[in-house]
Structures are given as C-alpha cells and as structure tokens.
Amino acid sequence: MVRRIADTLVLQIKQMIAAEGLAAGTRLSERGLAERFRVSRTPVREAIQRLVREGLLATSEDGAHSISSAGALLVQSGEKQLAPPDPLEQAYFAIAEDRLAGQLPERVTENEFARRYDISRAQLAAVLRRMAQEGWIERLPGHGWRFTPILTSAATYDQGYRFRILIEAAGILEPTFSLNRTALERCEQQQRMLLERINEVSAVDIFNANTQLHEAIAECSGNVFFIDSLKRLNSLRRLMEYRKTFNREASARRCREHLSLIELLLTGQQEAAADFIRLHLRDAAREKSARIDG
Known part of the structure; x- marks a missing residue:
C-alpha cells in the first residue's frame, strides 16, 4: 500500500524501538528522529502525534516525548518483523515534503x-517519472x-477551493452538459471500494x-475551460493534500457524499447536483483548511 512519509516514519520508529530494545521512559526528540531518518521535522512531528494517540509514546509536562510502558512492549511484539518501508515511496514523499518546506530549489539535477x-x-x-505524470x-x-x-500556503489552498465551488457547480448547469x-458508474465503483x-x-x-x-463531472460540462482549469488546479494542490493530516473518518464521509x-x-437531477x-x-474546504492551519 502506498504510504505517505509520516506513515513510513510511524513504522520506522516502531521498528527502531523494537530493534534497539528501548525501555519505557527513553526520550525521543523531533530533531534526533529527523536527523536519523533524513527528513524534515514536520512529518516527524505528525508521526510522533500518531504514536502518542496509539499510546506508544507519552508526553511530559514540558512537551517532551518518551516511550510509554505500552511502547516498550514493542520489543516483544514482533514489530521488528514488519516489512521494511518501500524506498521509492520514502523518496517520493521526502521530495514532496522538502519541496513544500522550501528546501529544494526550482531546478534540480538528477x-x-x-x-x-x-x-x-x-x-x-x-520516482521522477511518477512526479512528472502527476504534473508537479x-x-x-x-x-x-x-x-x-x-x-504552498493555507491561503492559496482556500482560494483554490473557492474557485472550485464556482466552476464545478456552474459546469453541471452548462447548456452543453x-x-x-x-x-460516472466507474467512479461510483471506485468510491464504494474506497469506502469498504x-x-x-x-x-x-x-x-x-x-x-x-x-x-469526470467537469468533462460532462462540455466546457474545455472548466475541464482544463480543474485539472490544472488539482495538480497544484496535490502536495498540499498529501501534507495535511489524513482523517479516515472524514474521508469516509466524503465518499458517501460522492x-x-x-x-x-445519474437520475438527471442536475440542479440538485449543482447545489449539492x-x-x-x-x-470540505472548511474541514481541510482547519487541519492545514492546525
């Protein structure tokens, strides 16, 4: 399964705890983990937060993080037997994270x-072939x-959603729709699979x-400007979508809405579909912007 960089880090930190036999109370710092795994501190911070929610790390009053009693049990749990992270996925998301963080220039050689x-x-x-196919x-x-x-900012992300609200609803009401x-039936099957x-x-x-x-809905409009604009915008926002916190409950709700x-x-209710x-x-904009800002 494709993993974003924070997903990979969660697995790597668990493997580190198990492989090195780290005891409860051992402190883990964002900086130390970032240097060890050669990533920026942003995905490390997200990975730590997930491990805290899982009860494997504890947070002290001064904000430091340490291995909890439950986390120390990873040594006996067989966590170190998990499959190693995919190097292609690691590189892909590391490049994405560094680009968003401004750590890569516009032009880079192989x-x-x-x-x-x-x-x-x-x-x-x-990795480069995949990035080129995705348009970034x-x-x-x-x-x-x-x-x-x-x-690259919450402000431009919000502007992109406001633009989508205008063109996607209008596209459904186009006389050439x-x-x-x-x-659409193919997309319906995909959404049902995601939900399951x-x-x-x-x-x-x-x-x-x-x-x-x-x-697919924009293409039904028959308006080439709507179609091209939406595809361009989706390419622009791809990396921001990867970076935001991945909320599975919210994703399931969006699937049901889709x-x-x-x-x-499919039942010919275009005006109702435009309002919907x-x-x-x-x-979606309100919810996702809150997670990016947070």
Whole structure:
C-alpha cells in the first residue's frame, strides 16, 4: 500500500524501538528522529502525534516525548518483523515534503536528487517519472528537472477551493452538459471500494479517486475551460493534500457524499447536483483548511 512519509516514519520508529530494545521512559526528540531518518521535522512531528494517540509514546509536562510502558512492549511484539518501508515511496514523499518546506530549489539535477535521497538511478527514474505524470515536475534538456508551481500556503489552498465551488457547480448547469454514464458508474465503483477499504487505503489513493470523479463531472460540462482549469488546479494542490493530516473518518464521509452526488447526476437531477456540490466543496474546504492551519 502506498504510504505517505509520516506513515513510513510511524513504522520506522516502531521498528527502531523494537530493534534497539528501548525501555519505557527513553526520550525521543523531533530533531534526533529527523536527523536519523533524513527528513524534515514536520512529518516527524505528525508521526510522533500518531504514536502518542496509539499510546506508544507519552508526553511530559514540558512537551517532551518518551516511550510509554505500552511502547516498550514493542520489543516483544514482533514489530521488528514488519516489512521494511518501500524506498521509492520514502523518496517520493521526502521530495514532496522538502519541496513544500522550501528546501529544494526550482531546478534540480538528477545527481543532486540521487545524492540527497540516497537512491539508485533506476529508483530515481521511477520516482521522477511518477512526479512528472502527476504534473508537479518537468524534465529540462540534459539531466535537469524543474518543479512546476504548486499551492504552498493555507491561503492559496482556500482560494483554490473557492474557485472550485464556482466552476464545478456552474459546469453541471452548462447548456452543453452531457452525462457520461459509463465514466460516472466507474467512479461510483471506485468510491464504494474506497469506502469498504477506508482503513487500508492511503491518502494518495483517496486523492486520485476523488480527483478522477470531480474531473469526470467537469468533462460532462462540455466546457474545455472548466475541464482544463480543474485539472490544472488539482495538480497544484496535490502536495498540499498529501501534507495535511489524513482523517479516515472524514474521508469516509466524503465518499458517501460522492455516492450521493453521483446518484443525483445519474437520475438527471442536475440542479440538485449543482447545489449539492457547492455544499460538499464548502464543507470540505472548511474541514481541510482547519487541519492545514492546525
């Protein structure tokens, strides 16, 4: 399963505790973990918060974190037998995190990527190919690559959602709107699968399926400007979506809303669908912005 960088860190920290036999009360610092796993402190902070919620780390009055009694039991639990993290996923999310944190310049060579992320040429080629397909990096002549513009702040993220509210609702009401039943039924199947496996799928799985649905609806509008604008915006916001806290309960709720939206469209209720998508996007924007700001 595809993991974002914080997911990988949670696994790595558990493996570290088990493999090194760390005792209850052993302190773990954000800085120390960031240096050990060669990532920025933002995903480390998120991983620590998850481990606190799982009861494996404890937080003292001064804000420091240490291994709890439950966390110390990882030594006997067999946690160290878990499969090692996928190096391609580690590199992919490390690059994404560093780009969002402003730690990578606009232009980077393949040699610089390989040195910074300690991966082979073949692995790097696979990661760069994926990034290029997703639209947030492009090849330059020679061995260089250039990052394309992305949304990097809560303010621009909010503006993107307000723009979506305008164009996606309007697209459903376009006089050229023509329902692509096959595409929507395929999206309906994807949403049902996500809902059934909500505790297993990743943030990337959720983002890809949801953007496919919204873009499929935009394509039904018949307005090329709506379609192109939405696809461009989805490329811009991809990394911000990866960085925000992944809330599975909220994701399940959005899946159910998507299924309701699809039903309205399949039954020819365009005006109701336009009203529904406005509320859906407004609620999603409010919820996600709160998690980014927090």
